[in-house]
Every structure is written in C-alpha cells, then in structure tokens.
Amino acid sequence: MRLPKFEYFEPETLEEALRLLAEWRERVCVLAGGTDVLVKMRNGRLKPGAVIALERISSLNGIGFDLRKGLTIGAGAKLSDVTSHPDILRYYPAIARAARVMANVQVRNMGTIGGNLCNAAPSAENAPPLMALGAVVTAASLEEERRITLDDFFRGPGLTAMKPEEIMTSIFVPTPPANSGASYQRISARCGVDIAAVSVGAMIMIEDTVCREVRIALGAVAPVPMRALSAEAFLKEKVWSEEFLREAARISADESRPISDVRASLEFRKQMVAVMTQRALEEAYGRAIKR
Amino acid sequence: MKHHINFKVNGDDYSLAVDPWRTLNEVIREDLNLTGTKLGCGTGDCGACTVLLDGRSVSSCLTLAVSVNGKSVMTVEGLAPSGEELHPIQEALIQTGGIQCGFCTAGMEMSALNLLNQTLSPSETEIKSALSGNLCRCTGYNQIVEAISMAADKMRDNAAEKEEQ
Numbered sequence A: 001m002r003l004p005k006f007e008y009f010e011p012e013t014l015e016e017a018l019r020l021l022a023e024w025r026e027r028v029c030v031l032a033g034g035t036d037v038l039v040k041m042r043n044g045r046l047k048p049g050a051v052i053a054l055e056r057i058s059s060l061n062g063i064g065f066d067l068r069k070g071l072t073i074g075a076g077a078k079l080s081d082v083t084s085h086p087d088i089l090r091y092y093p094a095i096a097r098a099a100r101v102m103a104n105v106q107v108r109n110m111g112t113i114g115g116n117l118c119n120a121a122p123s124a125e126n127a128p129p130l131m132a133l134g135a136v137v138t139a140a141s142l143e144e145e146r147r148i149t150l151d152d153f154f155r156g157p158g159l160t161a162m163k164p165e166e167i168m169t170s171i172f173v174p175t176p177p178a179n180s181g182a183s184y185q186r187i188s189a190r191c192g193v194d195i196a197a198v199s200v201g202a203m204i205m206i207e208d209t210v211c212r213e214v215r216i217a218l219g220a221v222a223p224v225p226m227r228a229l230s231a232e233a234f235l236k237e238k239v240w241s242e243e244f245l246r247e248a249a250r251i252s253a254d255e256s257r258p259i260s261d262v263r264a265s266l267e268f269r270k271q272m273v274a275v276m277t278q279r280a281l282e283e284a285y286g287r288a289i290k291r
Numbered sequence B: 001m002k003h004h005i006n007f008k009v010n011g012d013d014y015s016l017a018v019d020p021w022r023t024l025n026e027v028i029r030e031d032l033n034l035t036g037t038k039l040g041c042g043t044g045d046c047g048a049c050t051v052l053l054d055g056r057s058v059s060s061c062l063t064l065a066v067s068v069n070g071k072s073v074m075t076v077e078g079l080a081p082s083g084e085e086l087h088p089i090q091e092a093l094i095q096t097g098g099i100q101c102g103f104c105t106a107g108m109e110m111s112a113l114n115l116l117n118q119t120l121s122p123s124e125t126e127i128k129s130a131l132s133g134n135l136c137r138c139t140g141y142n143q144i145v146e147a148i149s150m151a152a153d154k155m156r157d158n159a160a161e162k163e164e165q
C-alpha cells in the first residue's frame, strides 16, 4: 500500500520549522526518523496535509556531556548514536541499554530518541531509564522555550504535555550522583525485536549501605510510563537487604496497572514487574557500590 | 508538488523529480529499476527492503525518497557491481545453503555488510543481533549466520593479504 499524499518541508533551522508548524497547525505532522510516523501513515491511521522533516536541523541532532552538569541529547539524535556514545556508555549505561535492546538495527539507525518520547507509547523504551535518572525535556515554540520533567511529560497513550505548536529540542539528564547506579530491564515475547511487555528503569544512591535515593520507573504496565512511588518510598532510607529488595519488587508489581493484550496477560505482567524491578535494583545496586 | 533530488546509488549519480510521499523503496525499484531490493511488510518488520544510506543500514520502505537528497545509497546491486564476480557474503551464502527462495537475501546481505563494515571478527551473538531486523521464512537462519561468519573470515584474510602487499 502506498502512503497518502502530503506536502513536504525540510527546514534547516528550528525557527523555520516552528514557523511552518504555526502556519499549518493540526494539519501538519513533524517527522524525525519516521519509524512510527510512516507506519501509521501506511496503515491509514495518520493522514497529514503536510510533513515537516526535522532531520536537516543540525542543532537538534547532537549529544553533549559535561561532567559537572549532565548529558544533553538532541531530540533528533539517532538511537544508534545514543547506544554508541562513549560518555553515555560510561556514565549512563541504562540509557545506552534501553536504546540498544529496542527494535532492530535498521530502526535504530533511523529512529530518534525524541521521536520515541513524543510518540508516547506506554511501552516507549527510552522513558523508564530517563525517568529514573530525572530527565527533563526542552520544548520550543515561536513564543518560548520551556522545560518539562519527564515525570510530567506523558499524559496518555500517544499524548504528551507538549502543545501542537511545540517541537522537542533536547533531553537533559543530570550527572548521576556519586555512589549511585542505574539499570534498565525489559522482557518481551521474542527477545529484542518486539515491543517490551514490561520494562523497568531504576536508579539508586547508596551511602553506608543505606538507600538514600531511589527512583523506579515502569514501562508498558499503565497508560503512560509511570513511577513506582510506593516502592520507592518503601526502600528509601532502608539498609540494603535481600528481604527489602524483594518487598520493594512486590510493592512495585502491586502499584502497576497493566492490561492484558496480545503481548502478555495482566497476571503475567504483574509478576514480571516484580522480577524486572528486582533485577533492575540489583544491577543498579551493583553499579552504585562500584562507583 | 514534486521535489527535485540528487543522490548517489551504488556510486552513480541520479537526479530526479519525486513526489514527497513516495518511499525510497518505490523509487529504487520503479524509477531506477533496481529490483534486487525487495518489499515485504512495508512497516519496518521484515528487513527485505534494507539498503545502506550513507553507510548505515535502513529500511527503504520507511524512508521517504525526498529525504535522501544529497545522500549516498547502496543497494544489493552494488555488492557485485560487475554482475559476475560475487561479494564474499554472497559466495558464502551460496556455499552454506543460506539462500532458498531468496526473497530475504538482498536484505540479509545488506545487514551483513552493515555489520562487517564495523567488525570483521563478529561473534555469533553479534551476527544474530545484526540480523534481528531481517526475517527469513525458509532457511531457519543457521546457514545464514554461518555464511556471515565465513564471509568475515574471508574478508579478514583478504584485508591481511592486501596489507602484506
């Protein structure tokens, strides 16, 4: 089946893209890597009057790291660039892993991290580790530039806190605190190539065996990627132990709100939330005490 | 409105006017008559349409032709430009029996090339994950994995020979 007809723009600056967006409003669709957009157009779920391709706006595509501040990933950075970036591999292995285990080589060579977040699938692969690490995204419109924490970003399947006239420019992730570690775990029916049935991102900071900071984010088990706030509250200020770890994993499963669908049943998802939460916390702990 | 694009395919320059809604897969197959690249699912799942774009493997079914303006594409036809002497990946696939109906083959070869451009000593796991976006309904994959490992050895030997000279 052919794609529906549309007009096409390929601006080279953000300003130009934002002007086009303001002009065309809801009849336009922003295109990054196209791995969600073209699939939707092909199966008739999306029929835009015009498409604004962001790829040539070079200011959106970079990745920069400053040890004192943190990591800034351009919304248009390709997933394959995220997985191979030396600073991301070294300081943010959980982010590198999420981008590496998703989809397949071709999709990672085309798809962008910003596209993954803006598409706002409940299973959006990059969301849990970024949420666990306290990421903040920047959205620009002709009027202003504003920052939105990832915790406030997702509003429902396919819905975000961004306005139609905004473009996501970058994702900022603070430098992880000393003595902290993070992890990303996922499970799906056929290892990597298909969408995650359950995924968990976790970050913990350990001081003298006490969990001073804990952040757990769950993917694909609610209408939006969500924090496991009760599990976090339970672990916080506790001395690290196997028993508390298992209890935190159980609480995390309890507060998840999965549905049954083609990928997994509700009951299986709940059990897997516990397993993935435990694995993520264990790996994060191992990394925290090494650093 | 048609857009004018200039791009390279297998080293040759092309200049054409394309409708923006046409995919790179359509333009390669229908306008350039390079039908080695296949169309399977059209939604990024099967890998039959894989080509290299500026050296990286992409699905041509999910790439708009207008977006390749100024870029360089390599299709399966570029693997054996003379049409006679085959690429080591192709020879190995024949030797191991990694080709049956052949529908997946062009895509498999481009994904294999994408991998071997990065490393000539891939592990079995690396080969398998490099092929995770390419489906084959016939062979059961083992012969394909074996072929890529064989091709890597051959290409490593060739590279070493060249160095000696």
Ligand SMILES: Cc1cc2nc3c(=O)[nH]c(=O)nc-3n(C[C@H](O)[C@H](O)[C@H](O)COP(=O)(O)OP(=O)(O)OC[C@H]3O[C@@H](n4cnc5c(N)ncnc54)[C@H](O)[C@@H]3O)c2cc1C
Binding pocket: A029, A030, A031, A032, A033, A034, A035, A036, A037, A038, A039, A054, A075, A076, A079, A101, A102, A103, A104, A107, A110, A111, A112, A113, A114, A115, A116, A117, A118, A119, A121, A123, A124, A125, A126, A166, A167, A168, A169, A192, A193, A194, A195, A196, B043, B044, B045
């Ligand atoms: C075969 C296949 C397998 C896949 N597997 C996975 C998987 O395992 N896990 C997973 O999470 N996803 C998966 N996906 C989905 C998809 O590849 C990812 O979500 C990808 O990151 C989307 O990025 P993109 O650049 O291609 O987005 P696009 O398709 O270009 O855009 C996606 C959405 O975001 C909007 N958008 C993009 N960039 C911006 C911006 N800067 N500002 C505002 N809006 C923007 C677009 O308008 C659109 O609504 C898969 C897709 C395919 C085809």
Ligand code: FES
Binding pocket: B038, B039, B040, B041, B042, B043, B044, B045, B046, B047, B048, B049, B050, B059, B060, B061, B062
């Ligand atoms: S035809 Fe492009 S991936 Fe199947």
Ligand code: FES
Binding pocket: B098, B099, B100, B101, B102, B103, B104, B105, B135, B136, B137, B138, B139
């Ligand atoms: S040889 Fe038939 S699909 Fe692979």
